[in-house]
Amino acid sequence: MARIPVTARLSIDENELVESFARASGAGGQNIQKVETMVQLRFDARNSPSLPERVRDRALELAGHRATGAGEIVITAQEHRSQARNREEALQRLLELLRAAAAPPPPKRRPTRPTLGSKKRRLEGKAQRGATKKMRGKPATD
Template sequence: MPRIAVTARLSIDEGELVESFARASGAGGQNIQKVETMVQLRFDARNSPSLPEAVRERLLRLAGHRATAAGEVVITAQEHRSQARNREEARARLLELLRAAAAPPPPKRRPTRPTLGSKKRRLEGKTQRGAVKRLRGKPVAD
């Protein structure tokens, strides 16, 4: 079976994708009433042997409402008037989702502490600002 390359190290088997077709809603005239142009692409992420566990978890989290309770990712495409273009659209969206899941999450930010010099500069600036504000007041009578 041909494989779909997600990243340089990750690819999925085309046999893992299940496509079903239905009549799309919306404008299209008589074409819409006769031709099944809507594509529903299903990918069983939970049982896929192609995905490492970390990617599988990120994919199901990123899929959100597109993921079923059984762990399938369902993508529906019906923007175009032809079945072939909707198939390409659905596969492109799945590929985009898989690439986002394959990217490792950025490391957690380690908060840094301010340096002694930056603390001193901040306090000196506050002192100077306070002095300027004091000088704006009424003069003190001797």
């Protein structure tokens, strides 16, 4: 029972991951027609004892369309021609997602008001542009 490190304090059990294989789509000739290189990695985030509740909820939120209604995160990898490289790719994507979920969310932006100087500069710039455009017209006949 090996554990896969996610962060310094967080790791998941290898038994919590379920891999299934299928034939990949796209070009590839005979290799694609007879070898099951596509990997579908499933991780039951909702029922995982390895994840704290905060990380679990955030992981499902960040997973978006890759999360099922039952709380599983499904990652599909089929970019490479070999099954082993696709397995590594799928695992790396899951670990990146879990690392992003473990990181604290950025603080909310505190709205600020423009300074008096920036307001004046903006209005002066607008007046300058208006004057430039006014000069483009036909000259007035006296």
